[in-house]
Amino acid sequence: MDRNLTVAILGATGAVGQEFLRLFEARNFPVKRLILLASARSAGQTMTFRGAELEVQAVCEEAFEGVDLAFFSAGAERSRQYWPAAQKHDCVVIDNSSAFRMDLDVPLIVPEVNGDSLTSSARLIANPNCTAAILLMALSPLRKIAQFSRIIVSTYQSASGAGAAAMQELRDQTQDFLSGNPIQQKVMPHTYAFNLFSHNTPINEFGYNDEEWKVIAECRKMLDLPDLKINVTCIRVPILRAHSESVTVEFDGPAPSIEDVREVLNTSHGVRVVDDRANNHFPMPLDASGQDDVLVGRLRQDVSNPNAISMFISGDQLLKGAALTAVHLAEFVIATGWVGREVWV
Amino acid sequence: MDRNLTVAILGATGAVGQEFLRLFEARNFPVKRLILLASARSAGQTMTFRGAELEVQAVCEEAFEGVDLAFFSAGAERSRQYWPAAQKHDCVVIDNSSAFRMDLDVPLIVPEVNGDSLTSSARLIANPNCTAAILLMALSPLRKIAQFSRIIVSTYQSASGAGAAAMQELRDQTQDFLSGNPIQQKVMPHTYAFNLFSHNTPINEFGYNDEEWKVIAECRKMLDLPDLKINVTCIRVPILRAHSESVTVEFDGPAPSIEDVREVLNTSHGVRVVDDRANNHFPMPLDASGQDDVLVGRLRQDVSNPNAISMFISGDQLLKGAALTAVHLAEFVIATGWVGREVWV
Numbered sequence: 001m002d003r004n005l006t007v008a009i010l011g012a013t014g015a016v017g018q019e020f021l022r023l024f025e026a027r028n029f030p031v032k033r034l035i036l037l038a039s040a041r042s043a044g045q046t047m048t049f050r051g052a053e054l055e056v057q058a059v060c061e062e063a064f065e066g067v068d069l070a071f072f073s074a075g076a077e078r079s080r081q082y083w084p085a086a087q088k089h090d091c092v093v094i095d096n097s098s099a100f101r102m103d104l105d106v107p108l109i110v111p112e113v114n115g116d117s118l119t120s121s122a123r124l125i126a127n128p129n130c131t132a133a134i135l136l137m138a139l140s141p142l143r144k145i146a147q148f149s150r151i152i153v154s155t156y157q158s159a160s161g162a163g164a165a166a167m168q169e170l171r172d173q174t175q176d177f178l179s180g181n182p183i184q185q186k187v188m189p190h191t192y193a194f195n196l197f198s199h200n201t202p203i204n205e206f207g208y209n210d211e212e213w214k215v216i217a218e219c220r221k222m223l224d225l226p227d228l229k230i231n232v233t234c235i236r237v238p239i240l241r242a243h244s245e246s247v248t249v250e251f252d253g254p255a256p257s258i259e260d261v262r263e264v265l266n267t268s269h270g271v272r273v274v275d276d277r278a279n280n281h282f283p284m285p286l287d288a289s290g291q292d293d294v295l296v297g298r299l300r301q302d303v304s305n306p307n308a309i310s311m312f313i314s315g316d317q318l319l320k321g322a323a324l325t326a327v328h329l330a331e332f333v334i335a336t337g338w339v340g341r342e343v344w345v
Numbered sequence: 346m347d348r349n350l351t352v353a354i355l356g357a358t359g360a361v362g363q364e365f366l367r368l369f370e371a372r373n374f375p376v377k378r379l380i381l382l383a384s385a386r387s388a389g390q391t392m393t394f395r396g397a398e399l400e401v402q403a404v405c406e407e408a409f410e411g412v413d414l415a416f417f418s419a420g421a422e423r424s425r426q427y428w429p430a431a432q433k434h435d436c437v438v439i440d441n442s443s444a445f446r447m448d449l450d451v452p453l454i455v456p457e458v459n460g461d462s463l464t465s466s467a468r469l470i471a472n473p474n475c476t477a478a479i480l481l482m483a484l485s486p487l488r489k490i491a492q493f494s495r496i497i498v499s500t501y502q503s504a505s506g507a508g509a510a511a512m513q514e515l516r517d518q519t520q521d522f523l524s525g526n527p528i529q530q531k532v533m534p535h536t537y538a539f540n541l542f543s544h545n546t547p548i549n550e551f552g553y554n555d556e557e558w559k560v561i562a563e564c565r566k567m568l569d570l571p572d573l574k575i576n577v578t579c580i581r582v583p584i585l586r587a588h589s590e591s592v593t594v595e596f597d598g599p600a601p602s603i604e605d606v607r608e609v610l611n612t613s614h615g616v617r618v619v620d621d622r623a624n625n626h627f628p629m630p631l632d633a634s635g636q637d638d639v640l641v642g643r644l645r646q647d648v649s650n651p652n653a654i655s656m657f658i659s660g661d662q663l664l665k666g667a668a669l670t671a672v673h674l675a676e677f678v679i680a681t682g683w684v685g686r687e688v689w690v
Contacts, residue, residue, distance in 0.1 A: 150649050154499035154591035156541055156582065171523060178520050194585050195631040196501055198643055198657065203622040207603070207645025216648065229649035233591045233657065237501065237582050240539050246499035246578045246591075258552070277548040286540040298543055300552025303561065304495050304574035312543060312578065 005030050008067045011074030012036035015164040019323035021049050061085035071326050093124045094326045101126040111328045112270045113140040114222050130321025132218040137294040138313045141268040146251045150229040156237045156244035160318050199234035242285035243317045250308040258299050275299050283314035349377050353412045356419030357381035360509040364668035366394050406430035416671050438469045439671045446471040456673045457615050458485040459567050475666025477563040482639040483658045486613040491596045495574040501582045501589040505663050544579035587630035588662045595653040603644050620644050628659035
């Protein structure tokens with residue numbers, strides 16, 4: 001591809017922002033000019049891109065003038081604030097936040113899952129919650145061999161999902177714990193060192209937290225199954241990077257064989273089966289970190305239900321479900337000349 | 346109680362062994378003479394009990410002569426090896442290992458769950474797997490208001506379940522990781538610092554590991570429901586102490602109301618409901634560590650099934666499911682004059 005686009009990253013200094021720069025370099029993304037945007041607090045910092053030092057600018061509405069493509073990764077509030085300016089300047093936005101995901105006229109896309117539903121009219125494309133994206137990377141291929149009737153998920157979510165400050169807090173608290181020093185708590189609501197807790201988002205009237213509710217709603221939208229039965233429990237664990245998920249999938253009728261499940265996952269783009277029973281080697285966040293592929297294993301028939309299977313998944317949430325999915329979406333849009341078609345599988 | 350018993354601990358120097366000494370002191374357990382037994386490698390170490398230094402002895406068959414009550418906590422192989430000697434010396438054994446749990450003539454007991462099934466003829470009583478014991482502390486009370494039809498569990502298991510050496514390995518690896526030093530791996534099959542992995546036990550032909558298979562079989566035995574449908578995924582997380590479990594329970598017919606579930610748990614011995622939605626405070630391993638009670642929360646109707654509820658549990662596995670359950674069993678046996686009856690609720 002020619003390096004012909006003016007690209008902006010809103011939230012450049014965050015954990016996901018930094019992954020964008022690495023991915024643009026690694027994938028030879030067609031950037032002619034890169035504009036790094038962040039809050040006024042982070043303005044003036046420099047970041048290295050293709051050997052050059054780029055200065056981070058404070059975001060303002062005029063910053064989107066002349067920008068072809070912007071990646072928004074600075075939270076829902078900033079996305080809502082700056083989408084009108086981007087739209088005014090005819091800038092296509094790929095939004096990592098939850099701001100527009102459930103809007104009926106905004107496509108919510110993981111290319112491998114529902115890329116074929118994207119059309120050329122889309123100027124704002126939402127990138128799903130990382131837990132939902134990682135889950136659907138493993139589940140979506142199964143639709144080729146059977147129909148789900150219910151999904152039950154318990155997550156093991158890393159600090160990276162809460163941003164760079166949470167990752168640092170986990171490191172700092174852990175060091176203080178090991179050194180016998182008092183633990184400082186700034187970002188997370190509970191001690192994070194050698195601890196785990198229910199996801200740090202508010203609980204709704206049904207007893208589910210925001211993260212769980214997002215996963216449920218976004219999976220239904222992306223799979224185009226508005227009545228999908230899905231139960232999610234989101235737990236934050238003291239892992240720096242990569243989310244894991246323990247998943248039971250129930251089908252309409254007898255579950256497909258594990259051989260068929262393994263076969264369909266093995267031939268799916270963006271998925272790697274790690275299911276070595278002899279050596280007790282299954283998906284782990286350390287193995288998934290920095291990997292484009294979502295790892296899937298512990299594949300087995302559910303002993304409690306002949307219509308169900310169970311599996312365990314690990315995926316780098318800074319990549320799949322954040323920076324990598326966003327760059328995939330951009331490449332998808334660029335490659336198709338703004339016309340959606342399947343280019344990944 | 347009079348301090349009138351000669352008591353032995355086999356495996357005194359291990360993580361669970363150390364808890365026994367603390368519990369004997371805290372609960373004024375009726376020990377007249379305490380004999381600390383371990384492998385020849387640990388013999389000669391001293392441990393403090395009621396202000397006195399006691400020397401650890403190398404275990405041998407003669408060590409059980411004159412012993413009224415022995416706690417076995419040195420693994421299944423040692424339990425199988427020394428039970429005949431204990432039996433010969435008319436010593437009652439409470440066994441923490443998996444050696445005899447599934448033997449038809451050996452009672453497998455958590456006092457609060459199935460203590461009423463214990464009879465005076467029992468000279469060998471098995472203490473269940475800690476994951477099973479913690480799970481049943483939360484599930485067993487629900488039988489008062491409804492009948493389960495299926496249980497789905499994903500665990501978050503701490504280093505303590507693999508013993509003191511695993512706890513030290515987690516500390517050491519984490520310090521090395523934070524200091525940028527190479528990581529040493531001795532006890533666990535995978536890097537443990539800031540990582541998680543499928544439980545480190547062999548996988549059977551059905552794709553389940555030994556730990557999962559134990560939980561399934563032991564829950565069926567303790568609940569006296571040999572056909573109970575139960576699916577378990579056991580995951581080791583980088584937590585030092587206390588296991589957590591994400592649980593979905595399906596019932597025959599509509600699930601009981603969350604109010605009724607909360608009420609029955611609130612009035613159950615050994616359980617504490619921690620379910621503060623407003624402050625996002627639910628069971629956490631740090632809160633459960635060192636606590637006799639199993640913490641239960643995130644109580645909610647399962648949105649994917651009107652016949653199911655979900656919950657999250659944390660329990661100190663060195664206590665509940667290990668040392669505390671064993672001491673409870675001993676107190677139970679002592680208090681009843683070797684005749685089983687309910688004394689806990």
